[in-house]
Amino acid sequence: MKSMNEDKSKKMNVTKETKHIDYSIIGVDEAGRGPLFGPVVAAAVYFDEGVYVEGIADSKALSEKQREELYNEIFARAKFGLGLATPEEIDLYNIFHATELAMNRALKILSQFVEIKNVFVDGKNLKLEFPAVCVVKGDSKIYQISAASILAKVTRDKIIEKFHFQYPEYNLIKHKGYPTQEHLELLKKYGPTPFHRLSFEPVISLVSKSLLDDWFDKGLITEPRYRHLLNLLEVDLFGNTRRAKRKARSE
Known part of the structure; x- marks a missing residue:
């Protein structure tokens, strides 16, 4: 028997916005292709039907505070995988292929929870181990890619903050x-x-x-x-x- 709180929560998740979301999509994005320090981090995100997090947008369009709040919401309500490629892998394989490596790792982790299909990835010319459609500026167009951009960005920032204490x-x-x-x-x-x-x-x-x-x-x-x-x-x-x-x- 469902509690009133469960019913209320489910109603809050389903809004008029969900009519415009294709919930079959897995969104993939990265953070950290441009820096001189640290890893590149990728996220792959899938939402169950009707799960809507208000405010999700391209991470670059959000404040740090907004990203942190949305990160917590996505972390709690989405199925996701996170992957990274180290500075060594970036040096050895170049940043483009290291980004593909991080994305593949994120998708492999997500594959433990959902079937990997209908993948949309931000960018162009990316060749992943899973069939995927590249979408230029996808982080501002597709709900799941936007969510992935937030997870990747905040995760990378947290990693760099730890390095800050090692190299102040x-x-x-x-x-x-x-x-x-x-x-x-x-x-x-x-x-x-x-x-x-x-x-x-x-x-x-x-x-x-x-x-x-x-x-x-x-x-x-x-x-x-x-x-x-x-x-x-x-x-x-x-x-x-x-x-x-x-x-x-x-x-």
């Missing part, structure tokens, strides 16, 4: 790793960390073989990442630049 000198809590003027100035002052995206400009210009050697010796970066970054720096394992070698051969 970069003031990550303010700029969240994006290339603001403040972040760029602090990068020049303190140099990069292993959690920066070391293949990104202008971070790579602040990386040296001696710095990579030190991190590698301390176990802060893996050998594949170490070798990949040396390749980007055009430096071999002995510290010789391949540019210099090519120039010498041509003389």
